Amino acid sequence: MDFGTLGYDAFMRYFEKNGLDAMRSRVLQGVAGRVLELGPGTGINLGYYDSRKITSLTYLDLKIRPGLVKKARALCPDITLRTGDAGGLPFEDGSFDHVVFTLVFCSVADPIKGLQEVRRVLRPGGTLHFIEHVQPPGGLLRPVFNQLNPLWRRIAGGCNLNRSTLELMTEVFSEVRVVDRRFSDIFVGGTARP
Numbered sequence: 001m002d003f004g005t006l007g008y009d010a011f012m013r014y015f016e017k018n019g020l021d022a023m024r025s026r027v028l029q030g031v032a033g034r035v036l037e038l039g040p041g042t043g044i045n046l047g048y049y050d051s052r053k054i055t056s057l058t059y060l061d062l063k064i065r066p067g068l069v070k071k072a073r074a075l076c077p078d079i080t081l082r083t084g085d086a087g088g089l090p091f092e093d094g095s096f097d098h099v100v101f102t103l104v105f106c107s108v109a110d111p112i113k114g115l116q117e118v119r120r121v122l123r124p125g126g127t128l129h130f131i132e133h134v135q136p137p138g139g140l141l142r143p144v145f146n147q148l149n150p151l152w153r154r155i156a157g158g159c160n161l162n163r164s165t166l167e168l169m170t171e172v173f174s175e176v177r178v179v180d181r182r183f184s185d186i187f188v189g190g191t192a193r194p
C-alpha cells in the first residue's frame, strides 16, 4: 500500500487508535540486539522499540521514505538502510537476533520465498515479530474481500486483502505463536521461531 507518507499515516490513524497501537506494543516486546525490519514505511514501529536494548537496526524497504533515517538515528546510532525486496535479502545467514515486519507480507510478490529468507537471516534461536492483515476467517467479509481484491491490489500497491499469511508462516516456521487478533480477526500479530 503506498498512498504517500502523509496519506498512509492518516489512513492508518483509525486502526492505530482502535487497537493497532496496542498490538504493536505487545508484539514488539523483546525486540533487541541486531534487528532487521522489513518494510518500515514511515518508521511507525520506532515508537515501540526500547532503544537501550537495540544494538543495530537495519531497514530494508522497496523505497526508503524521506525522514526515516533521521527518525531512526534518534533511536539507534547504528542504522543501515537498504533498498530491496523481502523476497531476496542481501544479508548473510544468521545475521539478526530479531526480524520485524508489520503489514508488509500482504504485498510481497512471493511470500513463501520472503518468509524463507527471513528464516535464513535469523540466527538460531532468533525471533520473528509480525503483524499482518489476513483473509477474514469467515462470514460475510470473506467473500466481500475476495470480490474487492483485484481492484484493491491495483489501487493499493499490490496489497492483497485475502492472503492467508498466517498459514504460510506455519509452512516455514516451526513455532508460530499468535499473541493478538483484532478487527474481526483480520489483523493478527505474534512471533515465530525457525
Ligand SMILES: C[S@@+](CC[C@H](N)C(=O)[O-])C[C@H]1O[C@@H](n2cnc3c(N)ncnc32)[C@H](O)[C@@H]1O
Residues within 6 Å of the ligand: 001, 012, 038, 039, 040, 041, 042, 043, 044, 060, 061, 062, 063, 084, 085, 086, 087, 101, 102, 103, 104, 107, 108, 109
Ligand atoms: C502498508 S506499509 C506498512 C508500513 C509499516 N510497516 C506499518 O506497520 O505501518 C508496507 C510497507 O512494506 C513495503 N513493502 C511492500 N512490499 C515489499 C517487499 N516486497 N519488500 C520490502 N518491502 C516491501 C512498502 O514499501 C511499505 O513501506
